[in-house]
Amino acid sequence: MHRRTLVTAIVVLGAGVAGALLPAAAQQPIKVGAFLSATGPAAFLGDPEQKTLEMYIEELNAKGGVLGRKLQLVSYDDGGDAEKARTFTKRLIEQDNVDIILGGTTTGTTMAVVPLVEQAGIPFISMAGAVVIVEPVKKWVFKTPHTDRMACERIFTDMKARKIAKIGMISGAGGFDKSMRTECLAVAKNFGVSIVADESYGAQDTDMTPQLTKIRNTAGVQAVVNPGFGQGPAIVTKNFRQLGMTMPLYQSHGVASKQFIELAGPAAEGVRLPAAALLVAEILPDSDKQKPVVVGYKKAYEARFKSDVSTFGGHAYDALMIAVDAIKRAGSTDKGKVRDAIEKTKGYIGTGGIVNMSDKDHMGLDVSAFRMLEVKNGSWALAK
């Protein structure tokens, strides 16, 4: 290349870069990092989460962004793999330099990154269920969904009202399954419930009839609880009906999505589970404080994506809104200030419930945030 042309090119390039950098420094976008399981066994949790984050970040940007800055979503799909979640989180922290991390669709992926965010000192709001995420409280880790312990408590409260005292439990091999099983075993006696049968299945198992047969034949069993999410509960539910079992079957909030009803088919009729008010948004009484928020989210999501809303998308919505609200209150994206602001969240009305966090409670929901739902005519209804 001609030397003069080369020099000109370099000068032009240099000017261009300088020109681009100057205004950029004043309008740095707020980088929201995310790692979700949009594909894989937790896809029907992670996919609505991904869609929700994208939709609402677009909406917030259309309204002018936060603190005058646009939001930029940097998200990765970990496919439900804890190792990948770790790798992506490292990338978010070290290469993408994000200001806050939302994500961890599953307990497994969340717990894998906790050491990373604690060490890096970056606020992290998880969308996973197990109580171990926020107990013991970790400085930088928060979560939006109800815990598995609350799910157990809500289920046992319902059982007590129905005079059920002896139950069987069947759970899978995943982190959430095992965690909820442990919680249920621990709190059952507080509600006068004893767990007389305890079976398990593998993540890829396609037939649970032997385990259910054992439970059915255990003396005195009046109901069955199935902690888990994904394929397992759908097959357990189908097998339940296949064996002609008519006793009450309780699922966890891990299946709080229309996809569960689709997969389990007619077998899902009558199944009860604790879930956020979001699933029954329209039939909530008008006086319910959550109604405007959940109806608003439901309408927006369903109009945009033409598919039913799920509580998991709701968890992502809550995580994003709490994060944005905290950034506004902190007045900056300084990680320490934002963290403190998240911890001070009070009275935030979300899809999961009314959130009141504190330095001892990094989740902020209480058991009343859980409604007991029942599957009726292929759709969700409030259980009586």
Add this chain to the structure above:
Amino acid sequence: MFDQVLQFLFSGITVGAIYALVALGFTLIYNSSRIINFAQGEFVMIGGMATVFLLGAGLPMPLAALFAVALCTLVGLALEKLAIEPAGRASVVALIIITIGASIFLRGVAQLVWDKKLHALPPFTGDAPIHVAGATILPQSLWVLIVTVFLVLALRWFFTGTLLGKAMLAAADNRDAAQLVGINVRRVQLLSFALSAALGAAAGILVAPITLTAYDIGTMIGLKGFAAAILGGIGSGPGAIVGGLVLGVVESFGAGYVSSAYKDAIAFVVILLVLFLLPRGLLGGGSAERV
């Protein structure tokens, strides 16, 4: 007590029939080329997934199933023509590794062409369980059993009663000798892949109403089917059936009476024991002598 045993038996036979069908696929290809086709599980997956999406596109069930089987047969043909044949006279181990690569490839393509979600197929004749002496069995399970038996009989007739079938066995036994007597060994191998793929697809369509289907079910089903084939004696058609049923029943009783957490381990331990004591499997003999 007895109804519990019966229930475990029914569960075991249902699961076992699924393993048996997959094991048959392994046996077919092994019988004609000594290759263990580790993409067999993916054939099962393609059968189920293709049917789900064709149904979703509006085709009636029988047509969707037919097209899915045809599609899978084409995939089997492509696998043989494009991946196995070019390898020429490579060692059997190399060919097996090629099939492993093919299975990974097919899984990747399935994610892109379809999706990563779980899907259900409607059962053929409804899902009201049939009550027998205090235990229940699904109509779909009966379908799996009936079709499996039918296919085994059909294959036995094919291998012992038709020239083409005998040619396939001959080509597997001694490729050079078969070529010398005028058997087109390339075509025979191609046909074995096509048949095996069709078999796998049929298995996938039969079991999807019971087990749900997704892009990645091929791995575990392929592994268990392979284990069943080894258990029954690789190369033996009845062995595949027996191996599948035994594996399913052992799993079921293991889950019922020992521990549901160790169900898979129990099954594989039993297989190891059988192989230590009866290395050719339960019904294995020289595969040239059997169908």
